Amino acid sequence: MTATAPPTEPLLQVDDLHVTFPGRGLFARPHPVLHGVSFRVRRGETVGLVGESGSGKTTIGRAVLGLVEPSGGTIRFDGRDITHAGRRERRGLARDIQVVFQDPYTSLNPSLTIESILAEPLVAAGTERAAASNRIRVLLDRVHLPADAAHRLPREFSGGQRQRIAIARAIALDPRLIVCDEPVSALDLMTQARVLELFTEIQEATGVAYLFVSHDLGVVRHLSHTVMVLHRGLVVEHGRADQVTGDAQHPYTRRLLMSAPVPDPVRQRERRAQRRELAMEGTQ
Known part of the structure; x- marks a missing residue:
């Protein structure tokens, strides 16, 4: 991307x-x-x-x-x-200004259908029910969920699908x-x-x-x-994302980069050693 x-x-x-x-x-x-x-x-x-x-x-x-x-x-x-x-x-x-939280399940009311959850910000903003229903169909399509998702409860979805619902709610009012x-x-x-x-x-x-x-x-x-x-x-x-993540200047940033796991056991051991060296550098 x-x-x-x-x-x-x-x-x-x-x-x-x-x-x-x-x-x-x-x-x-x-x-x-x-x-x-x-x-x-x-x-x-x-x-x-x-x-x-x-x-x-x-x-x-x-x-x-x-x-x-x-x-x-x-x-x-x-x-x-x-x-x-x-x-x-x-x-x-x-x-x-809207927000998407870490845990998509606790941020969604478990007793409401997805349609009701997505309708809340729209109705609060003065949108009529018919227009809100049309908007909900557009929102579900935008986050790549089927139209029948509107009539289901949050517990019927996976974690990734629930986060898509949370994103749909966040973009319902076209925030900036x-x-x-x-x-x-x-x-x-x-x-x-x-x-x-x-x-x-x-x-x-x-x-x-x-x-x-x-x-x-x-x-x-x-x-x-x-x-x-x-x-x-x-x-x-x-700084720019490519600069900070590709050529980090601060020891703490480099430690964060080294903390990310890699699938190669040898490379992972090397990273742990480098992280220890950076930690020692930060204490000096």
Whole structure:
């Protein structure tokens, strides 16, 4: 998959973003999670956020969605400051900013049919029932699911199919930005590849931008235009996807690349040795 060059003007602009979580005990100190993160997402662009657990990558996505309150910095969407947007403003933003979560089953109401799940955002936006039904047929076709899927329940689908349903719900209102929070990490490798191809296909057809959160550099290299590597709440490397994944400059980025398993046992042993050397280099 080859990503085409997006326009230059930013759709999402994040400047000096700080997030601090309160301590859990009465006298516990606040816990800083992000330490001044800045980046841009242009229209039709995919920016990959990569890092291990606790790096702050998911917190960035949640701050953009309004699920986490920033303690400093600004978040602008299409030139509009949404850093501290209230509930009413967030409801208005839902048409333009959507999300696909990691676990497709827990993000879908198990008691509702797929038709009801996909109809919810459409009806909430004022779409009439007949038009919503037509739109649902288009959405199912776009994510390559049969029309009769509308009358079934989430438990009747595989993990990959459920993620396709979640993607269909995310694109129902033709958003301009989708935050993808580890959307393929719970899927097997073959299903991952198919879902990533679907993301690319949808982007090429609609021009939607993605903020793609993952712990796997191998995943984001196939989808992203640019990649931002986070470590302990700081950006340690940021650049074109081919540059970051093919010629990483920071030791932490190289360790992430070495963490990806390979099918060759000899090569895997070499990678483990190289990873240990990089870990030692990072402590010096």
